[in-house]
Amino acid sequence: MGVVLRELQYHADDRGNLSEIYRQEWHSDIRLSQWNVSHCVNNSLRGVHLHLKHTDYLVVLSGRFVFGLRDLRRDSESFGRTAMLDLTGGALLIPPGVAHGFHCVAEGTLVYGLSHSWDLEDDLACRWDDPDHGLVFPATDPILSARDRDAGGFDDLLTRFEEMPR
Amino acid sequence: MGVVLRELQYHADDRGNLSEIYRQEWHSDIRLSQWNVSHCVNNSLRGVHLHLKHTDYLVVLSGRFVFGLRDLRRDSESFGRTAMLDLTGGALLIPPGVAHGFHCVAEGTLVYGLSHSWDLEDDLACRWDDPDHGLVFPATDPILSARDRDAGGFDDLLTRFEEMPR
Numbered sequence: 398m399g400v401v402l403r404e405l406q407y408h409a410d411d412r413g414n415l416s417e418i419y420r421q422e423w424h425s426d427i428r429l430s431q432w433n434v435s436h437c438v439n440n441s442l443r444g445v446h447l448h449l450k451h452t453d454y455l456v457v458l459s460g461r462f463v464f465g466l467r468d469l470r471r472d473s474e475s476f477g478r479t480a481m482l483d484l485t486g487g488a489l490l491i492p493p494g495v496a497h498g499f500h501c502v503a504e505g506t507l508v509y510g511l512s513h514s515w516d517l518e519d520d521l522a523c524r525w526d527d528p529d530h531g532l533v534f535p536a537t538d539p540i541l542s543a544r545d546r547d548a549g550g551f552d553d554l555l556t557r558f559e560e561m562p563r
Numbered sequence: 564m565g566v567v568l569r570e571l572q573y574h575a576d577d578r579g580n581l582s583e584i585y586r587q588e589w590h591s592d593i594r595l596s597q598w599n600v601s602h603c604v605n606n607s608l609r610g611v612h613l614h615l616k617h618t619d620y621l622v623v624l625s626g627r628f629v630f631g632l633r634d635l636r637r638d639s640e641s642f643g644r645t646a647m648l649d650l651t652g653g654a655l656l657i658p659p660g661v662a663h664g665f666h667c668v669a670e671g672t673l674v675y676g677l678s679h680s681w682d683l684e685d686d687l688a689c690r691w692d693d694p695d696h697g698l699v700f701p702a703t704d705p706i707l708s709a710r711d712r713d714a715g716g717f718d719d720l721l722t723r724f725e726e727m728p729r
Contacts, residue, residue, distance in 0.1 A: 412706050413602040417598070419597065428594070508674055
């Protein structure tokens, strides 16, 4: 589904360790113009979100996160397919048109790059527990933002996605 | 000296916190094409290093680091000046031609962007404790890489810097 999961190679020595997390040539068609860091507490959940424009490149530095993905691009070979990924490390590239969310199973830190500065207009959301999207997060009463808590259903997200100008 | 120190704004909520660490428009003349993460143990020290080509953009995610900087660019208003910075957060942009090193005073994690992929040819080094560079790190017998431990003096670094093709 155009999603790329990359293992990171940590090189350890007496000083600690070091890993490359991103190289331009790994994804030569994408330029990451913004980077954020997010520390997440146990049982927090972000999503389900969808962007038409920007690619997310998420790097798990610590903790444990369960990512849910669903491809909503009608012209994609994996249209409609879902995936769940349980990560304690590595990096995940999520292209526009792939709905996604993540549940923090063990407190930790993510850094993530965006191909365009974050823009509310490019950030659709739906309820994390709507059975219609088919993503089953291992969460009970997770900690959500007000926006994610009040988000509508998956059907509504789909409608808005289809109506967005391309 | 062309060095930019940026405070980061962390936005906290029940889920944890989030901060922008880099935006392309903050430094529109620089494109960061590689990002690394490094976990550093107490009393580790990296440096003193100098690049002719690439800019470093260092972000302190946790721990405490003392950075030493010395401007070696003859055409710079701050040529020859030194600075020491004691950071527990924030981001630091170090342009080419500014020699730098950092001492980890409390174990922590850095992520850093580079404007060009790392290249041994673009990475000069000298002894961290050579009195000639004027950077006094608060370290006793720090943990060094073999390369940093075996590095030559500051005079030698200066000579090599001046002889590098521009």
